[in-house]
Amino acid sequence: MRGLCNGHVIRWRHRGRPDMEDFLADAGLPVRGRQALSICKVAGCRYGNFGKGLCGKHYDRWVRAGRPGPEVWDAPDLVAPGVAPAECRLSFCTLWAEGPQKIFCRSHHERWTNAGSPHPERFAMDCELTGTAHIATSPASSRWNSSTGCSAGPTPTAARPRPAP
Numbered sequence: 001m002r003g004l005c006n007g008h009v010i011r012w013r014h015r016g017r018p019d020m021e022d023f024l025a026d027a028g029l030p031v032r033g034r035q036a037l038s039i040c041k042v043a044g045c046r047y048g049n050f051g052k053g054l055c056g057k058h059y060d061r062w063v064r065a066g067r068p069g070p071e072v073w074d075a076p077d078l079v080a081p082g083v084a085p086a087e088c089r090l091s092f093c094t095l096w097a098e099g100p101q102k103i104f105c106r107s108h109h110e111r112w113t114n115a116g117s118p119h120p121e122r123f124a125m126d127c128e129l130t131g132t133a134h135i136a137t138s139p140a141s142s143r144w145n146s147s148t149g150c151s152a153g154p155t156p157t158a159a160r161p162r163p164a165p
Helices: 006-014 018-023 056-066 105-115 120-129
Strands: none
Touching: 105 120
């Protein structure tokens, strides 16, 4: 589909190929943009959401406690006093890394694993570029679509190319 990036073409097809004017009126959220990941609802915990609004560590303890109501359950503090867990390696992520041997939060670790566990710096660099203005950022570009905020492909106005594998 001319004027749309691949992600928006897929979204357009999944919606049953509606009239382009209707689709552009509500193209949906950005494709692989920078939305904050869900955080554990236990006060002071910055691990990523696993289920029921809890991180995997709190979820496990909640299940072992018999799944009490939130008003009754006394969630344990999982961090030793004075020791803050490492943050996810990605600069735009505010979640904690899942363990002392991991450098990404749960969601980004899963994405890294699904990508074949490339060199962590390469993966981080790719993630830093994704969702930023590294393709076409100028309305002057003939391939720029201001309705969706994306372009159909690279243009001379690209900020920087992705590094070679």
